[in-house]
Amino acid sequence: MKPSLAKGTRDFSAGEVVNRRYIISILQKNFELFGFQPLETPSFENLSTLTGKYGEEGDRLIFKILNSGDYAAKANDEDWRAKNSQKLIAQITEKALRYDLTVPFARFVSMNHGQMVFPYKRYQIQPVWRADRPQKGRFREFYQCDADVVGSRSLWQEVELVQLYLRSFSELKVPVTIHLNNRKILSGLAEYAGIADQLIDFTVALDKLDKIGKDGVVKEMQQKGISSESILKLDFLFSQSNDPLENLQLLKEKFVGNETGKKGVEELEFVLKNALEMGVTSEQLKFDITLARGLDYYTGAIFEVKANGVEMGSIGGGGRYDNLTEVFGVKDVPGIGISFGLDRIYLVMEELGLFADQPQHAVQFLFANYGEREALEALKVIARLRDKGIPAELYPENAKLKKQFSYAEKKGIPNLIFYGEQEITQEKITLKNLKDGEQQTIDLQTFLSINL
Template sequence: MAQKPSIPKGTRDFSPAEVSKRNYIMSIMRQHFEKFGYQPIETPSFENSETLMGKYGEEGDRLIFKILNSGDYLDKVPTEELQAINYKKLTGKISEKALRYDLTVPFARYVVQHQSEIEFPFKRYQIQPVWRADRPQKGRFREFYQCDADVVGSTSLWQEVELVQLYDSVFASLGLNGVTIKINNRKVLSGIAEVIGASDKLIDFTVALDKLDKIGEEGVKKEMLEKGISEDALLKVQPLFSFTGTIEEKLEKLSTLLADSEEGMKGIEELRFICDNVTQLGLKKAHLDLDVTLARGLNYYTGAIFEVAAPTGVAMGSIGGGGRYDDLTGIFGLKNMSGVGISFGLDRIYLVLEELNLFPETVTTATKVLFLNYNEVHAFAAMKAVTFLRNHNIKAEMYPDAAKEDKQFKHVKNRAIPFIVKEITEAGYTLKDLNTGEQLQLSLEQLLQKLQ
């Protein structure tokens, strides 16, 4: 017997109901993206390796899926190099392309490549899949969609204020209350590294700190020690692990801690501007909080950083994140092009909505009415009515075969279609509501009005 086919770990098939729910989330995102003035773009699923490598830090680079060159990709590699088994050197010769890791770096490449065609500031949104060679677990997949909104060509902190509002608007429309939008600033983290004497270990410091919610305080300290950050530095950083109070109180504590760091104080002022204005403008459903341990371990962030936590009680990692990146396009030759952006984790948002039962029932309703099929004459009359209803935006169809009525009813039930048309006579159409059992004799116009 043939072996049952399977799919790679970390990937999924989606049923019609699941696709409908995902489309529902994406349609709400698109609605708000465009309401806020963001324009859609798309980029290829794979990029040249040199575009992606070195942009995500050492850990990120390891998670990039490489694509083997087509044809006999080993032919051009000298035998001695194959025998040396130097994987890093070999990879560059047999793989020139890679699946995109996120949408931000491809966006930076897009901006540089099309800079003469773009009107700046440029606000774009992008909803496409990305790939990461990560260890699959709940809410973490190797293939998943990102839904990004970015603006480049402006250093104004009003963009950060707007992005917080955008998060809030999307989650409010999804009915997702109690979401926490966490904010921090990479300049603050640089300042902390400076005052504890670990400026040369900034990347190691932020990468470890970013794992606080995963490995806990002791795990973070252990990793920092392993990376060469001293015991004395850890004592100085200890207050970060128990930073409590309102946003204003946290900012005051940071001001004391970072009084001798010009970079750190600049970060505090940026945070104060964003938080004060968001507070005064107000949020619909979300809660803004300053999290001084938030690091977001991607190298390209230079200013404000964001991460969105699901409502309390839902066991889920972050459902969104982003930040300010002043130098990203510089790596592709376009200097002085600041940008800031956020990303929505579609798959995790889906799981949260599912767990909290927040999807409207109508989301998965596909066909609204199905006409039964008894014979060719009846089928033609049914298709005339189906065509009429479709022309008036009613989701209608006819059972394709003149099968036994029981079989057709079973099909309707299995697909959760709410209405059927049983009979078609000169007197009209016999419509049955399968939820209430009500049966009506209607003209074609009356049938349309009922289904609308």
Template sequence: MAAKPSIPKGTRDFSPVEMAKRNYIFNTIRDVYHLYGFQQIETPSMEMLSTLMGKYGDEGDKLLFKIQNSGDYFSGITDEELLSRNAAKLASKFCEKGLRYDLTVPFARYVVMHRDEITFPFKRYQIQPVWRADRPQKGRYREFYQCDADVVGSDSLLNEVELMQIVDTVFSRFNIRVCIKINNRKILSGIAEIIGESDKIVDITVAIDKLDKIGLDNVNAELKDKGISDEAIAKLQPIILLSGTNAEKLATLKNVLSASEVGLKGVEESEFILNTLEAMGLKNEIELDLTLARGLNYYTGAIFEVKALDVQIGSITGGGRYDNLTGVFGMAGVSGVGISFGADRIFDVLNQLDLYPKEAVNGTELLFINFGEKEAAFSMGILAKVRAAGIRAEIFPDAAKMKKQMSYANAKNIPFVAIVGENEMNEGKVMLKNMETGEQNLVSAEELIAAVKK
């Protein structure tokens, strides 16, 4: 007996119903992106490892899926190197390519390669899968879709404001209540500066970004393990646990960071974004959260994260400002800011809260029953009119028993069934059955179209 096939952990198959739900998510996000003037691009699933490595910090580099070279990948490797069993070193020889970890670094590479064709500021969006060699768990997958929007070639904070409006609009359309969390890497740099640990900014941000997941004691332990002094850790406590309104937090930070020029710049940027959004009147809550660090090395300004309020799940959207990303590809001075919707987590949230609109997940609206060649030929003529009117319709391909065809309609949740027998053909009409109420009516093609559309 053949072994039962399986799929890799952290990946999933999606049924037709699930794909209808996913397309509702993608189409909603795409429509909002278009409202704000973003244009779509796509990049390859795999990039050169030289493009990806070193852009996500040490932790991110470990999670890159590397693609083994085709052909004789042992060529150029000595016996000594093979016997050393140094996995990282051998991988660098065996693998030149890797699956993309996110859409932002490939986008930066795209901007540099196509700079002569692009009009700046360039507003692009991208909806494609990404891969991470992470430990699979609830809400965390090895293959998942991101729905990114980025603006490059503009330093204006109005870009940050519009991205937060996009987030608010998307989740309002989904009817998901969220809290939009905002912080600024300059504020975090200022904090590191005033506690005397400027050179440990990456270690500090990576640690405090885990506060929600591992708790304060474990964050402090991690900070200590990274060589940060007890005195500096003590100074950090009241800052990362700061509470109050956004205005109160900003006022406190102005005092705390008064000796840090970069810190005050971060406060100023955050104040502009928050005040502008307050005047615009978002439907969802927005909160200045100093524990938000977004543990990726390329962020340099405002950073964002979105949490669902009615479901226990990780971040469902994130992003931020990155001033230096294209510089690593030889194109300096191009600032960018972007967001990424986690489509797979949004899918899980919508499922748990049962928030899909009925029309978004329904497939076929009308099924024609097949009684034989003559009846099928008659039905096909009406079917063409029905489809031309924009109704999703099909005919059962085989002249099977009525019970089997009706079971097919029930299994696919098809709301209407058209029955065409000899009597119906003689009158040039169709018997239309409402599968929910059981009601049946003899109708013309025009009346059938009106009834199904209604």
């Protein structure tokens, strides 16, 4: 049988791994610079922990894990014959791969809140899985890099997270725009249009505007049973001004007597005003009234980050989720968090040619193998190079030099070292630069004093 990869997954070559680690190192450094501490949670959770947290569409994308042993033996025969998948799920699976890092984090906080110091700031860099349809920038297995703060309702956290986003992407040299909205504004809009009981249907449809356009969003709202009268009242959403203050003023007029909507506008104004005072430009931070992010647990600010000049969709996102731990029986633990999409960031940086100057930390010296005695002496020298942090290796077999040359060239090793019987006796090494062909013999101690 010919081997193949599961759809939506990838292998990563050495160069790709190095580039991914570079991105992670920048993010990790900035997370810690902002006071976040690391956390890791299991790859899979109890299915009950994950379901009901991501909305109907999200729940369908959770990868379920079959129970161990004869899982079919416990299934109801009638449900099995009827192929009733919804009833069968509860009978044959109790675990699932995590869909994101936020819900597992909320579960962790709920289990450990009595021992935690609040506000608690954590970052987490781990893979997640979604049974989505694979396409460019969308995979079934991918990494999220999250930073969250729980235990504080202060809007300064939103301002700080904007700074964290911009500092990180600036260091990665990726030009971005942060799109910002507030879930309370969306709730206020639903109330204004008389569809408060259809908030989820409204926001899920609105969140697809950049993918399916105005006509597509209107059609989906109609299919969800939202009236034409309500859709007409919301038509102004599709013709926003480039001036965020003008858009906020329009909302204030429509939210007269609408306390939820007014609160959302006030919170958004605070974040925008103070971010601008911190030096953020209106080109970097944009109020996007149609931004909804289709996750049920957001309650306040919502973020989405897009790379400028690259067709990729969002490369980061997040928001405030003040009620998430309540589903685990722990009340009054407000939270806010953002995520960096490692895989999409990688694709953006690759498209923009931003990896060209990244050091690959490849082997610098290959020692030719002349036999058992010479190999042992070579390894002693190699050990001293490694103590200096210089990557070096010994060709494992006493093969023809032509074969050892070929190995070095194919692997991209720039220098071949000859350390045979004569060099060992004279305490010298012969170094051949495989890029320009230059060869020289130097004292061993001189060679060991190099710093790359």
